[in-house]
Amino acid sequence: GSPDFALSNVNGKSLSLLVPELSALPADIVIKVYSEDQSSRAVEVPSDITARDVCQLFVLKNHCIDDHSWTLFEHLSHLGIERTIEDHELVMDVLSGWGMDSDSRLYFRKNYAKYEFFRKPLDFFPEHMVSISSNANGMVDPSQLIETFLNSSTCPEIHGHLHAKEQGRKSWKKFFFVLRRSGLYFSNKGTSKEPRHLQFIADFSDSDVYTALSAKKVHGAPTDFGFCVKVRASSGRELRLLCADDEQARTCWITAMRLLKYGMQLYQNFLQPHQKQKTSPMRSISENSLVAMDFSGQKSRVIDNPSEALFVAVEEGLSWRVSVETFEMWDEPNQKLYFCEAQRLITQQGLIDGVFLLRDSQSNPKTFVLSLCHQLKIKHFQILPIDEDAELFYSLDDGHTKFSDLIQLVEFYQLNRGVLPCKLKHHCARVAL
Template sequence: MMEVAGPWTEVFDGSDRKEASEDGAQTLLSGSSLTLASSARRSQPILITSNRVKSVDSLSSSIPPIPNPFPELCSPSKSPVLISSLPPPSSDKHLVKVFGEDNQSRSVWVCVRATARDVCHMLVQTAHCSDQENWALLEVHPTIGLERCLEDHEVVLDVQATWSLKGDTRLVFRKNYAKYEFFRKPVLFFPETMISDSADVGKGMTSSQLIQNLLRSGTCPEIQGFLHVKEPNRKTWKKVYFFLRRSGLYCSTKGSSKEPRHLQYVAELEDLNVYTVVNSRKLYGAPADFTFCIKPSKNPVRVQDLKILCAENEQTRTCWTSAFRLFKHGKQLQCNYQLSKSAPHSLEGTNLTDGKSKSEASLVAMDFSGKAGGRVIQSPMEAQNAEREEGRAWRRREALRCSLPNLNSGARPSSIHKTQPWFHGGVSRKEAQRLIEKQGLVDGMFLIRDSQQHAQCFVLSLCYQLKTKHYLVIPCEDGGRKYFTMDDGLTLFIDLLQLVEFHQINRGILPVCLKHPCVCVAL
């Protein structure tokens, strides 16, 4: 029991109640208050009236406001973090997640009809890349080893709509110099031995002229040749003769016979996507590393739906995959190529320009030794001699500069190559080839790595004619100084940076000048 010292009044909300005291019973009918003489059986709830609320409001309004010490963190208009995390006001925007080559991802808001080219340009601006072209958005399936470069006109959200929700498919942002390389060097991509000798080939026309005419018209010559095909639901591979035509992909049931009764229809090109297969020997037991596959473009990726094919070499695989793209997209690919050539090669709002964007055909050899000024060297032999003489003069200047007594050896340390984007440390020979293949097998693509077989040596890996060649860079000493050489000491370089800069303008012993460094992009 609880004792009450004096009279106590309890307010009820219009209820009828009866209470009895210790001395006697007292009846209350429709009362709104109760007076207890000495005690109460239990405490009753107290209704907080609106008068108290108003008093609290008046109390809070009387307190002076406290100023916000960090207004920039609470203002969406001034906070880039909050802006990037909030969806755009337009309802037709969708969030797309894109991965870089360092496996880090970035999310961007894109519209419904945004193409792969649009997304690449957005990422170029975000990552502050040096140029706007030669970038690609790849569709990657890591578990089954499939990769495909999206065409510039493909709608990204339409591609994502075909993915399985339980899969690990992702979009990867990467350099790709070989998207339209077959337009620049068609004979290299379509060897004469693989062009079909069907009746529609123009008479009196060379293979090079035929390819040029077909590419200009937005089509491709018919391709034929042997490919290894993985038999369905089995681990074995079978060598089959295939034909790729505008009407579809066919295989011959009897050797290389083209007779209609021996041709078997395999697939229609309009509904197919062609993928490069990574690590095909381990995943599928392929007889070679030059594997690709085709699958229906509108269906989720399932291993049982894949038609896995394997070529004998990289040139053969590139020929087949390029022909698939040309037959499927036709004139659209040529439009994409022309659009990429006409696009500016500098970032918007900056003065950065791509010094390598000009075609080599627009550069001419000049002779400035005469008194009348410069003249264009017409003779190829004379131009080659001028290049060789310029290289000798450059070496003499560098040798003189390095022999000066006041040369500050610490101004350019020998480890300066470690800060360059073309240096990839201790990657293996196979991984170096894989890195160059990822960014496009174009002439002049290169990287430098540590040699795994020779201590204190380096290796220059260079792409030429769809093949990766490796050149050993050996350290040597001359006059008490350390140099690097690739031609047994004929040409000496004080560091790898000087070696790269020299071979970007002079071929030397290389088959082609260094043009495109193989770099890994981080978003």
């Protein structure tokens, strides 16, 4: 089809879509990016483009509100694993590690949990899994946990039991593991941390940590909370497959490994969008207040008219309004989005408090379900239709609080917790590339 947009510059790098009219623009490599509905887009980019730049490209193309949660993922289908590509990483470095015959893809989607540990570190590092000490032999305050990760002279020790798949075998065994700045170890004698009992497993100088998508089904793991350490440019045989007993433990291990690998660079990634806002000559804006922009013409423009800006915000910011109808088309033909798909989608977009979606009820076609994440668990709440004096209302609390439509219901619970464990904060979003 004809090109619907062209970008000449994102963060100082020239970009263009793969269309004849734009083929003269400078570009060094071609990448193909997928969205969760399996639509894809090929784009020409410079060889030194970062993951953040690619996200910016598709944010602009799809007129998305940039809340800094859009993320590029590396998805290795043949191994059943995927990971967040950090914002500063060069996409070319990721691609160079793929084999010619592997089914590897780049995905563009939300990851609300990407930097949440900087905001709420104690939620990500349970006390029983962390030992924090300083060189001065004094204990570090738990609120300074992240600082100890970023400080080269200090480092928290993460420890706990994990299931590990034995090399070259199908069996799994449970060991006591210890994660330090020097690498990941397991104890060959109970929970002993003595050097003579610790056996080295991996470091992170040339390795990445991945989430196992279906650990039980694909790898025969004892639980579905699998993850692995993979050496770059290696085959699946070198995978160090591990499995935690619950989501909190898995999240703790993966987050700690990311921090140990990238350290201060992750914190700079987290700060970068906010620093740009502060230094911008435009009026300062908070994290939850965005300037309305129109990209439909040849040049982008700020929308000054309050009514028009409100219309744009409603169209984009409340895209969950059509989520029920839209979600029905994401699976195979004539299949609706039900329990398992809702679980998967929320998990992919970040297990932090307040991530939600609306869907049809599988058990009762006349009702809807609100799926909501709270404390790393996904809970499902039935929305009942109530017929009262020939008028239809919707309620989450057996009619005590009634709403004329689902839009009004969601808007209420975005401001009030009510019967829910937390307020609605982030709606699951998908885009068609």
